[in-house]
Amino acid sequence: MPLNRSAQLMRWFFSPFYGQERSYWRAVTACFLAASTFWLLNALNKTYTTRIAYPLAWRYDATRYVPVQPLPTEVAVNVTTRGWKLLRKHLMLDMKPAEITLPGLPATRYVTGRVVRPALQASMEGLQFNYLISDTLWVAFDQLLSRRLPLALSPAADGSALPFAARFTPASVVFRGPARQVLALSNPYPVHLPRAPASSTNGDMSVPIGGPDLVKTSVPEVRVRLQPRPLVSLLMRIVPELSGFPAGREYQLWPATVQVRLQCFPEDSARLSQQRSQVRVQLHYGQFAGPDSSLQPVLAQVPALVRGRRVITPTVRVSVSGGMK
Numbered sequence: 001m002p003l004n005r006s007a008q009l010m011r012w013f014f015s016p017f018y019g020q021e022r023s024y025w026r027a028v029t030a031c032f033l034a035a036s037t038f039w040l041l042n043a044l045n046k047t048y049t050t051r052i053a054y055p056l057a058w059r060y061d062a063t064r065y066v067p068v069q070p071l072p073t074e075v076a077v078n079v080t081t082r083g084w085k086l087l088r089k090h091l092m093l094d095m096k097p098a099e100i101t102l103p104g105l106p107a108t109r110y111v112t113g114r115v116v117r118p119a120l121q122a123s124m125e126g127l128q129f130n131y132l133i134s135d136t137l138w139v140a141f142d143q144l145l146s147r148r149l150p151l152a153l154s155p156a157a158d159g160s161a162l163p164f165a166a167r168f169t170p171a172s173v174v175f176r177g178p179a180r181q182v183l184a185l186s187n188p189y190p191v192h193l194p195r196a197p198a199s200s201t202n203g204d205m206s207v208p209i210g211g212p213d214l215v216k217t218s219v220p221e222v223r224v225r226l227q228p229r230p231l232v233s234l235l236m237r238i239v240p241e242l243s244g245f246p247a248g249r250e251y252q253l254w255p256a257t258v259q260v261r262l263q264c265f266p267e268d269s270a271r272l273s274q275q276r277s278q279v280r281v282q283l284h285y286g287q288f289a290g291p292d293s294s295l296q297p298v299l300a301q302v303p304a305l306v307r308g309r310r311v312i313t314p315t316v317r318v319s320v321s322g323g324m325k
Contacts, residue, residue, distance in 0.1 A: 047080060047081070049078070049079070049080040049130070050078070050079065051076060051077070051078050051079075051133060052076075052077060052079055053074040053075070053076055053077075054074055054075055054076075054077050054079075054095075054097075054098060054120060054123075054124070055073065055074050055095055055097040055098070056071075056072060056073060056074055056075055056097055056098050056100060057097035057098065057099045057100070058071050058099075058100055058102060058139075059099055059100065059101045059102065060101070060102040060105055060141070061105070062144075063144065064105075064143065064144055065105045065106055065141045065142070065143060065144055066141065066142060066143075066144045066177060066178055066214065067139065067140065067141055068140045068141065068142050068178050068180075068214060069139075069140045071139060072137050072138075072139075075098075075116060075120075075132065075133075075134065075137065076132070076133035076134060077120060077129060077130070077131070077132055077133060078130040078131050078132075078133065079124070079127045079128055079129055079130055080127075080128040080130060081126060081127045081128060096123045096125065097123065098116070098119040098120045098122070098123040098124075099119055099123065100115060100116060100119050102139065102141075105141045106141040106142050106143055108139060108141065109138065109139065109140065110136050110137060110138050110139065111136070111137045111139060112135060112136055113132045113135040113136070116132060116137065117129070117132065120132075142178035142179050142180055142181075143178070143179040144176070144177070144178070144179070145176070145177070145178070145179040145182045145183070146174055146175070146176045146182075147174070147175050147176075147182045147183070147185070148172050148173070148174045148175075149172060149173060149175060149185060149186075149187050149188060149189040150171060150172045150187070150188040150189070151168040151171065151172060151173060151188055151189055151191050151222065152166075152188035152189070152190055152191065153165070153166045153190065153191060153193065154190035154191060154192045154193070155190070162193075162229075163229060163307070164226045164227060164228060164229055165226070165227045165228070165229045166191075166193075166224050166225065166226055166227070167224070167225045167227065168191070168222050168223070168224055169222060169223040169224075169225075170219065170222060173189065173209055173217050173218055173219060173222065174217065174218035175189075175211065175215050175216070175217055175218075176215065176216050176217075176218075177212065177214045177215030177216055178214055178215070181212045181214060181215055182215060185211070185215075189209075191207055191209065191210075191222065191224065192207070192210065193205075193207060193224070194207070204223065204224070204225045204226075205223070205224055205226075206221050206222070206223055206224075207221060207222060207223075207224050208220060208221045209221060209222060229265055230266075231263040231264065231265060231307055231308060232263065232264060232265070232266050232269055233261050233262070233263050233308075234261070234262050234263075234264070234269060234272060234273065235259060235260070235261055235312070236259070236260050236262065236276060236279060237257040237258070237259055237260075238257060238258050238260055238279050238280070238281045239256065239257055239258075239281075240253065240257075240258050240281045240282060240283050240297050240316060241280060241281065241282045241283070241300075242282075242283055242285070242318075243282040243283065243284050243285065243300075244284055244285035244286065245285045245288070246285075249320060249321070250320070250321035251318055251319065251320060251321065252318070252319045252320075252321060253283075253316055253317070253318055254316070254317045254319075255313065255316065258281045258297045258311060258312075258313040258316060259311075259312040259313045260279060260281065260299065260309070260310070260311055260312065260313075261308075261309070261310045261311075261312055262279070262302060262306050262308070262309055263306065263307050263308030263309070264305050264306055264307050264308075265305075265307065268305040271303075271305055272303060272305045272306065275303040275305070278301060278302070278303045279299075279301065279302055279303070280299070280300040280301040280302075281297045281298065281299055281300065281311065282297070282298050282300045283295045283297055283298075283316055283318060284298065288318060291319060291320040292317065292318075292319045292320070293317070293318055294315040294316070294317050294318075295315060295316055295317075295318055296314070296315055296316075297311050297313060297315075297316055298311070299311055
């Protein structure tokens with residue numbers, strides 16, 4: 001049977017090794033190591049043509065320009081060399097990067113093989129450069145710009161002002177990075193507070209500056225001290241609405257408008273004036289005791305920007321047309 005024949009072959013192959021002393025196995029191991037060493041040395045002395053990734057080093061004026069995307073750190077090339085050199089390359093031993101100088105920044109968008117080849121040939125020691133796998137390397141630069149900006153609290157998620165002011169230490173921060181990103185920063189620069197600023201001691205806390213990834217700041221965070229904010233008052237005259245009054249009858253109001261005082265933060269005053277139509281005052285029929293009654297006006301709706309409210313007009317006289325005056 002095939003299975004029995006296989007077992008017999010295995011016993012025949014291993015039978016010389018049964019019952020051997022320890023010295024025998026040491027000799028076998030030494031022979032195996034010697035053969036492996038000679039094979040490895042012979043392989044490393046041969047010449048190979050293969051593809052490798054060769055390291056690059058970029059040279060440019062770092063005081064004036066900054067890359068806006070990561071620069072290539074290596075380039076794929078085809079080379080011919082001995083096995084020893086390939087081993088040193090894979091172990092990253094004594095590999096001199098190819099230095100590529102970038103002129104004409106920040107307009108340069110790519111580097112062709114005409115620029116890369118001389119740099120590779122000058123840096124490759126013991127490697128025969130054959131050709132580039134990719135003939136174009138893409139780069140992107142911008143001018144390096146510094147800009148000092150004052151700080152301010154970021155508004156609430158709905159765009160309304162926060163109920164407290166802030167004192168920053170330091171009061172301004174220097175932003176340094178690509179010109180396009182730095183010039184796009186808001187002036188003053190908004191600082192976002194934690195979700196629960198009230199948990200800090202006496203309204204004093206440390207807040208990170210944040211900002212785009214490529215933009216660096218002169219300080220990583222600032223101290224913020226929260227303070228109560230002053231409010232401004234706006235007086236409005238609103239025509240009251242009749243709520244719950246029977247239909248089909250005419251009513252006369254005196255005065256015809258109700259004076260209302262609304263309070264908001266200074267930066268919200270212009271928006272609040274534009275939202276005048278959202279202020280609603282009502283007179284409820286439940287207070288109406290006869291054909292001629294004085295009703296207390298009630299604020300039924302105000303814009304979300306309002307931080308304080310009060311109806312100045314105490315009462316409105318409501319008369320049924322043709323009744324007592």
